[in-house]
Amino acid sequence: MTGWHQTLLHGDNTFSLSPDCHEQLEAEANYGAGRLLFLQDQFVEFSRSSLPTFSLVQSASKRFGNTITSSLWRLVGALDIPALGIVSQHPHYTNGDFDAADPCQYFIRSRLF
DSSP: OOHHHHHHOOOOOTTTSOHHHHHHHHHHHHHHHHHHHTTTTHHHHHHTTSOOOHHHHHHHHHHHTOOHHHHHHHHHHHOSSOOEEEEEOBTTBOOSOOOTTSOEEEEEEOTTO
16 A cells, blocks of 8 residues: 555544444455356346356356355355355365365355255
């Protein structure tokens, strides 16, 4: 951050912002970004128009122009059934950080899971 930016910023830093407040702000930012990236209710209509399969995630990724990971996350969150999604690296195409003993990077749950 350059010097002139500092005079314009009056927000909290990591010392003055409580962890609970930070978590709430992050959740609100994620909600707002998700509504923009997935065109508000259009994604919910799209996701409920078919069975929740990986092909639907791939179609959503192409249709809404987002990554497969974010599309999976959004799809699982939009489902009104107990559902889960797991994000991991492909064991044959890793970036060097892959741990075969603990491959799960994210475990995504629907509200009813």
